[in-house]
Amino acid sequence: MxxxxxxxxxxxxxxxxxxxxxxxxxxxxxxxxxxxxxxxxxxxxxxxxxxxxxxxxxxxxxxxxxxxxxxxxxxxxxxxxxxxxxxxxxxxxxxxxxxxxxxxxxxxxxxxxxxxxxxxxxxGFMRRYDSGYNLMKEAIDADRLGEPLMIHAAHRNPEVPERYVTPMAIHDTLIHELDTFRWLLDDDYKSAQVIFPRKTRHAHSKVEDPQIVLLETVKGVRIDVEVFVNCRYGYDIQCDVVGEEGIARLPEPQSLTFRQAGQLSCEILQDWKKRFNDAFDVELQGFIDGVAAGEVTGPSSWDGYAAAIAGDVCVRAQESGAIEAIEMPERPAFYA
Amino acid sequence: MxxxxxxxxxxxxxxxxxxxxxxxxxxxxxxxxxxxxxxxxxxxxxxxxxxxxxxxxxxxxxxxxxxxxxxxxxxxxxxxxxxxxxxxxxxxxxxxxxxxxxxxxxxxxxxxxxxxxxxxxxxGFMRRYDSGYNLMKEAIDADRLGEPLMIHAAHRNPEVPERYVTPMAIHDTLIHELDTFRWLLDDDYKSAQVIFPRKTRHAHSKVEDPQIVLLETVKGVRIDVEVFVNCRYGYDIQCDVVGEEGIARLPEPQSLTFRQAGQLSCEILQDWKKRFNDAFDVELQGFIDGVAAGEVTGPSSWDGYAAAIAGDVCVRAQESGAIEAIEMPERPAFYA
Amino acid sequence: MxxxxxxxxxxxxxxxxxxxxxxxxxxxxxxxxxxxxxxxxxxxxxxxxxxxxxxxxxxxxxxxxxxxxxxxxxxxxxxxxxxxxxxxxxxxxxxxxxxxxxxxxxxxxxxxxxxxxxxxxxxGFMRRYDSGYNLMKEAIDADRLGEPLMIHAAHRNPEVPERYVTPMAIHDTLIHELDTFRWLLDDDYKSAQVIFPRKTRHAHSKVEDPQIVLLETVKGVRIDVEVFVNCRYGYDIQCDVVGEEGIARLPEPQSLTFRQAGQLSCEILQDWKKRFNDAFDVELQGFIDGVAAGEVTGPSSWDGYAAAIAGDVCVRAQESGAIEAIEMPERPAFYA
Amino acid sequence: MxxxxxxxxxxxxxxxxxxxxxxxxxxxxxxxxxxxxxxxxxxxxxxxxxxxxxxxxxxxxxxxxxxxxxxxxxxxxxxxxxxxxxxxxxxxxxxxxxxxxxxxxxxxxxxxxxxxxxxxxxxGFMRRYDSGYNLMKEAIDADRLGEPLMIHAAHRNPEVPERYVTPMAIHDTLIHELDTFRWLLDDDYKSAQVIFPRKTRHAHSKVEDPQIVLLETVKGVRIDVEVFVNCRYGYDIQCDVVGEEGIARLPEPQSLTFRQAGQLSCEILQDWKKRFNDAFDVELQGFIDGVAAGEVTGPSSWDGYAAAIAGDVCVRAQESGAIEAIEMPERPAFYA
The missing domain is CATH 3.40.50.720 (NAD(P)-binding Rossmann-like Domain)
Known part of the structure; x- marks a missing residue:
């Protein structure tokens, strides 16, 4: 069929x-x-x-x-x-x-x-289908790290166009982390805070860049995400999960190691589409297979809703500079 | 269709x-x-x-x-x-x-x-479809390393069964390197020599293990391949291409980096099928697409023949301990 | 003499x-x-x-x-x-x-x-004499990273004894980072905040562990330091400086890379004394040479004072949970 | 005194x-x-x-x-x-x-x-005092690798002056490996062979460059050393010891890891003197301490003699292209 x-x-x-x-x-x-x-x-x-x-x-x-x-x-x-x-x-x-x-x-x-x-x-939260994040999810679920306590993460783009303004760091960029960490930790958010470091000279006037978003989960995990969308050097997704027994770091994308011109080096991706290329394949194949089987199992409307609520609070935290509470309604049994 | x-x-x-x-x-x-x-x-x-x-x-x-x-x-x-x-x-x-x-x-x-x-x-030489080897091929073809001068390679398996005997190190194991390096270098082999280091205590009685195969190409590139099929620690494919301007190393398979129990570590694959899993997909899709297009472009009969000739000489070199000449017949225009 | x-x-x-x-x-x-x-x-x-x-x-x-x-x-x-x-x-x-x-x-x-x-x-702030931190200082001073915008750091110990209580995370542990980052950035602190993630089960009852300390400098650099003194896996000092043009990471201590038992691994130090062993030598030699030359040039009383002031505010921030201002008196010309 | x-x-x-x-x-x-x-x-x-x-x-x-x-x-x-x-x-x-x-x-x-x-x-074989080689020696002696079976090594210089001719690849360059591997393995050499890959265009007319030296020890360990003295990219010493239970690799010299301009990179040393700077200190301090104690324990005349004999055979192997036997006289009890 x-x-x-x-x-x-x-x-x-x-x-x-x-x-x-x-x-x-x-x-x-x-x-x-x-x-x-x-x-x-x-x-x-x-x-x-x-x-x-x-x-x-x-x-x-x-x-x-x-x-x-x-x-x-x-x-x-x-x-x-x-x-x-x-x-x-x-x-x-x-x-x-x-x-x-x-x-x-x-x-x-x-x-x-x-x-x-x-x-x-x-x-369309494709990171749940990325092989690296899945290795991380497996390590956490297999209790290889003990209870997760912290996540240190970064979401960096080489540059963004002029229409990219401060709140987009949340709605267009952080949105992926907001979903991914709920899924990785099987947890929900409790509070958010946004810190604005010194601004890079490479950012346009309407965007604070970089930003550091601090999230607290219901279980008490603390997450810091550096969002830096004019970092110049490449598209770079970093994620360290720190648990009671150890730490796991997301893999770097595959590349050759060169010894050349005084440098031991690997290339860093520039194009975000290549970073999650395989994940997009797995994601959409999962959707098609789900439709065929009459049961869609990927990120749900509830997940979209949870990310939206957290995102709205993060934007409020951008504006207030304060620690803002995130209140999730109770999850309907339908999405259990 | x-x-x-x-x-x-x-x-x-x-x-x-x-x-x-x-x-x-x-x-x-x-x-x-x-x-x-x-x-x-x-x-x-x-x-x-x-x-x-x-x-x-x-x-x-x-x-x-x-x-x-x-x-x-x-x-x-x-x-x-x-x-x-x-x-x-x-x-x-x-x-x-x-x-x-x-x-x-x-x-x-x-x-x-x-x-x-x-x-x-x-x-079915699937390595030509591996993303890592393709990065290497692109680097060579784009002249990023200058002229290739040497390849240092290793082909290691955790263990082999009792029926695996000395010549199989060539016919079943090295055969992949024999094809891959011809393709990577766009070159043919000129001589082969096989060296037997001290034998590991983990090898069965009918197999010399490890072995080092030394190959010389027509262009003068020198290749050393360590074949070690009872290396214990994992399935590990290594390849460094040394050129006039620098060196490129094949990527390690993707994995998490752990900090745990006094070790900074990544897991090494155990199962060879996982190592080239994606390559098998690309290879067979290429074959199907080629059939549909009426033009098969993957490794040809000539490539199979060239690997067979080189393999036979390597087995002879295992037996003689000498530097053995590899003579390839002229390539028919049909396979140009 | x-x-x-x-x-x-x-x-x-x-x-x-x-x-x-x-x-x-x-x-x-x-x-x-x-x-x-x-x-x-x-x-x-x-x-x-x-x-x-x-x-x-x-x-x-x-x-x-x-x-x-x-x-x-x-x-x-x-x-x-x-x-x-x-x-x-x-x-x-x-x-x-x-x-x-x-x-x-x-x-x-x-x-x-x-x-x-x-x-x-x-x-005795010995990190200023560590070769890795000196490479970092040189990179910053040579403007290889552009203006520094953020520092992500970690200070982890395998375990601490029962007498180690919550404020010691500042006075005995973070104190080194407090001095090092002032020196690295040629900057002073403006505010501090302390976050308590979920507590590890390996910590004693009188210490919150881990902690995340957030510092803001006068120039606007934002620093996050994970202090985790019962991390189990080793003594581990991490420091990433994120600048406008790129990022530099502190070297890991030297060790062999093993391929063994399914793991690609390096050993992580357990003993903090080994981590800065060479730095202690350089530090004390510098003091002796300074005395001989009649001019001591290492970390000064002013540096000790600045670290003490920042440390006191961090302890206050541990207690209040709030963002606390750090006010440094004007630096006397004597210490310019 | x-x-x-x-x-x-x-x-x-x-x-x-x-x-x-x-x-x-x-x-x-x-x-x-x-x-x-x-x-x-x-x-x-x-x-x-x-x-x-x-x-x-x-x-x-x-x-x-x-x-x-x-x-x-x-x-x-x-x-x-x-x-x-x-x-x-x-x-x-x-x-x-x-x-x-x-x-x-x-x-x-x-x-x-x-x-x-x-x-x-x-x-003056200073590598025996290098911290990295000492980690390797300790790993071998502690039987962490099982019996050593092979060593894969490289000795690369960015460039050499015109007076550096083919035999100097042995007498001035390989000489260090000849001593180091005898010491690492507690073994002696049995045969040598030299292979000349395609010559780099960056070499002067009187030097074959690169060269690969193949050594066999009495215990049957096989060693391959790439000597490449116009490799352009840096001064680079590589050493992998392959044993029955696993492999250990010599550490790279300490340096910052940069993320910059599309590259994840570390600097490679250019100056050989910096590579073994600390080793020279330990070596000479050892000599001074030995003299003071009335007992010199560093590399002996016998070690110098053994390296000279092996070096002479390697030069003969350069000329003959054949596998040449290395015959060491019996070691006098004086040097036991």
Whole structure:
């Protein structure tokens, strides 16, 4: 059985996911696409050689009889509407982060999904599918580190464009850590604080860069994440989990070691897309397999909601400079 | 278009390749299997849920109308016969190493393929598809090291069974390096010498272990490969290419770095199948795509022949203790 | 000219320094020792084969005509008295940290030294003499990292005895980082905050462990130091300086890399004394050479005072949980 | 007791050793110097502020009543004469490598020393005092690797001057490995073979570069050493000892790890003098202490002789291309 997929939003990530499904993965086929820019949607169909119909808008694509599952890769503010429509249509939907731009929007989706009576939504937190993070998860779950006590992490980009402003360090960058650490630790957040070190001269005027985000979990784990989006030297994801019995560090991406020109060196990735390239494959294959099996098991609406709540508090902490409480509503049994 | 594939030999590697094609790769389907042990063939069909017919023997499988391409994963001494039959039937054939157990057998295949007028054969040298070796190949081809002058390499297994005897260090182990280095350097071998260090107490009586194989290429590159198949500590593939301008080292497989119990440590792989797991995927996907495109571009019969010739000389060098010349016939334009 | 040195306090560190001066270093000779435990002082004289007189107390040792310089390695609460006496006697004095147990005590020493009109005091902050930290200092001073923005550090011990209580994480452990980072950055502290992660089960009841200390400097650099004194796995000092142009990490202590028993591993030091063994040599040689040259240039009373002030605020921050301001008095021209 | 030392040969190494003894080490004093260039000898006395008499020649320096021990750091061909004279005068002598330029010359020294009835000579093989090699020696002696089976080593220099010709790869470069591995393994050499890879374009016309030297020991250990003296990238000493139970690798020299400009990198040393800087200190301190104790325990005349014999065979192997036998005479009980 091949899952027939419709893609809403054929920008970079939408095209890339369409390409993966068509060329790398098994069991799925892109049969429908749409974009606010219809020309671009048509161009993607052509570039990838898809046998896909171009729809006028997301709603009509979602309603199409031959669409089994929907990929929402459009502009963030439109996510909520399309996910709700897919749920209403009883269709599985993979939604790129954010699930919605507000916690309230996420809550609406949760309510709709519970109302629908079964999990239909998977949120695009691809790090849960990264081999390195999975080694870390296995080490923690196998109690190789003892109880986790701290995480020291960094999320660094070589540079960001001028439209990237201070809150985006949370909503666009930290959002991945916010989900990943909940999952790694099987825990929830309790408080957040944001510290602004001296600003790098390479940052634009509207972004504080770097930032250090301090998170406290319900179990008492303390997390510090350096977010540094104009670090110049590369795209670099660091994560050390410190436990009672020892520490584990996330692997560096594979590269040759050179001895050359007075240096012992390895190349550092520049392009974030390459860092989680394999993870995207595993993530989407998991979604397709889940749809085929009638049971989607990836990051849920609840996970999207939890990240949104924590993210909102982090932005508040950016503004206040204070330690801000994070209050998660009780988790419905539906998402247990 | 889905390539319909028949598998001859459903032992470990045959089953594993069938699983890959069915579960991981796109564009291919297992429609036919056979094995000297028919029960095992049937068991694999069942385990993997294949819609495949079980044939009585390789010849009838090769002749089957619905088989587009053949995978030869049977016992080594049977490879030549099946590859020749596939060529005779005008069918693409992927043959696990060795292409044939003798250089003469490889030559027969070459003659038949040239006679057939087009490349039908791909040999299972999966390292050419390993991401680490490909980084090395790119570095060499981009002249980042200057002219290569030396390769220092090691091929280590934790242990081997009692049936593994001295010449198998060449035919079953070094064979991969013999192909890989020809490809990495775009070069051919000129001489071989084998040195036997003090034998490890962990080796069985019929195998000299470790061994050091010294190879000289036509361009003058000198290669030393430590083959150590009872090294105890893990499956470990090392490769340093030393060039005029610097040195590059193959990456270690990805793993967490631990600080624990007085040690800063990473785990070393134990299972060779995991080391080249991704490479096997890329290799077989390449074969399927090649068949679909009507042009197989992976390691050729000529590459299988070249490895066989070099391997035979290495075994002679094991016996003589002398520096033995390797003479490659001129490469036919067909394989240019 | 040999500098004749008197040692006040012949406990572990006093004996060790006496041994260094006698066996490893040049230009100094131990001619006088004293300890509250006279038997122990005599035992050290005998063990090291010193030609040294055993004095009844520190004051008489300081007054002795043949003592050119004094080493204060006694119990912390006695440091202030002996340093003041040495200054009054016009003698050079090397004082192990802390210079005094209170900031006020340090201020008394500063006032006395200024009154004396020349620098006589060197404080035992040995990390300034560590080769790794010096490489870091050189990299920063040579502007190889751009302006420093953050420091991520860790100070980990395998375990501590029962008498080690929460404030000692500052006064006995963090004190080294407090001095080192002022020196590395050529900067002063502006605020401190202390965070208590979930406590390790390996800590005694009277110590919060681990702790994370957050420091802000006048220039805006943000520093986080994990202090984890029951980390189990070893004595481990980590320091990453993050600058506008890149990051530098302190070297790990030298050790063999093993491939053994499924692990790629290096040993981690267990004994803190070995970590800064060479630094102690350079430090004390520097003191002796400084005395001989009539100009002591190592960490000054002012540095001891600055560390004491910052340390006091960190302890206050342990208690309050709040971000506490650190106010340094203006630096006298004398210490410019 | 201060050992009064005379230095014969005040070139770079002679001056450097004089500086060490004067500034870094304890228990020794330079009281006499000489050089074929008297002006240079005087210049060194002045630069280092030595209270040393400048002698007209080595022989008169050796005879001087106030000279307790002699350092021979003159031109290689003069070593034998001065060492013999020191033995005849009953004085301890530290001789830089080579002990003599011929094996016969070494034998003469051995005969004289045996005749003298006690060990007076220490040869300047400083690697035995390197901390990294000592970690390796301890690992082997503690049986952490099981029986050693192979050593893979490299000795690389960034470049050499025009006067460096092919045999110097043995006599000036490999000589250190020849001594070090005998000591590490507590073994002797049995055969040698030299392989010439493709020559680097950066080598002068009179030197084959790189070379690979293959050594076999009496116990059957096989050693391969890459000697590459125009490797461009740095001064790099590599040594892997492969044993029955695992492998140990020599540490890289300490340096910062940078993340900068797309690279994760460490600096590689360029200057060989820095590589073994600490080892030179320990070596000479050991000599001084040995003289003071009346028992010199460092590398002996026999070790110098063994290295010379092996070196001569390696040069013969360079010329013949064959596997050449190394025959060591029986070791006199005197050197047991």
């Amino acid at each position: 091949t899952i027939r997929i419709g893609v809403i939003g054929t920008g970079m990530i939408g095209e890339e996911h369409s390409r993966r499904i068509t060329q790398n993965l098994t069991g799925g086929e892109i049969v429908a696409v749409t974009d606010v820019n219809q020309d671009q949607a048509r161009a993607v169909v052509e570039r990838l050689g898809l046998a896909a119909k171009v729809y006028e808008d997301g709603q009509s694509l979602i309603q199409a009889d031959d669409v089994d599952a929907v990929l929402v890769t459009s502009w963030g503010p439109t996510h909520e509407e399309y996910v709700l429509a897919a749920i209403a249509a009883g269709k599985y939907v993979f939604c790129e982060k954010p699930l919605a731009t507000t916690a309230e929007g996420c809550r609406n989706i949760i309510d709709a999904e519970i109302e629908a009576g079964r999990r239909l939504v998977q949120v | 889905t390539i319909r594939i028949g598998v001859i030999g459903t032992g470990m590697i045959g089953e594993e390749h069938s699983r890959r094609i069915t579960q991981n790769l796109t564009g291919g389907e297992i429609v036919a299997v056979t094995d000297v042990n028919q029960d095992q063939a049937r068991a694999v069909v069942e385990r993997l849920g294949l819609a495949a017919k079980v044939y009585e023997d390789g010849q009838s499988l090769i002749q089957a109308d619905d088989v587009d391409a053949v995978l030869v994963t049977s016992w080594g001494p049977t490879h030549e016969e099946y590859v020749l039959a596939a060529i005779a039937a005008g069918k693409y054939v992927f043959c696990e190493k060795p292409l044939a157990t003798t250089a003469e057998g490889c030559r027969n295949i070459i003659d038949a393929e040239i006679e057939a007028g087009r490349r039908l054969v791909q040999v | 040999t500098i004749r040195i008197g040692v006040i306090g012949t406990g572990m560190i006093g004996e060790e320094h006496s041994r260094r001066i006698t066996q490893n270093l040049t230009g100094g000779e131990i001619v006088a020792v004293t300890d509250v435990n006279q038997d122990q002082a005599r035992a050290v004289v005998e063990r090291l084969g010193l030609a040294a007189k055993v004095y009844e107390d520190g004051q008489s040792l300081i007054q002795a005509d043949d003592v050119d310089a004094v080493l204060v390695t006694s119990w912390g609460p006695t440091h202030e008295e002996y340093v003041l006496a040495a200054i009054a006697a016009g003698k050079y004095v090397f004082c192990e940290k802390p210079l005094a147990t209170t900031a006020e005590g340090c201020r008394n020493i500063i006032d006395a030294e200024i009154e004396a009109g020349r620098r006589l005091v060197q404080v | 201060t050992i009064r030392i005379g230095v014969i040969g005040t070139g770079m190494i002679g001056e450097e050793h004089s500086r060490r003894i004067t500034q870094n080490l304890t228990g020794g004093e330079i009281v006499a110097v000489t050089d074929v260039n008297q002006d240079q000898a005087r210049a060194v006395v002045e630069r280092l502020g030595l209270a040393a008499k400048v002698y007209e020649d080595g022989q008169s320096l050796i005879q001087a009543d106030d000279v307790d021990a002699v350092l021979v750091t003159s031109w290689g061909p003069t070593h034998e004469e001065y060492v013999l004279a020191a033995i005849a005068a009953g004085k301890y002598v530290f001789c830089e490598k080579p002990l003599a330029t011929t094996a016969e010359g070494c034998r003469n020294i051995i005969d004289a020393e045996i005749e003298a009835g006690r060990r007076l000579v220490q040869v």
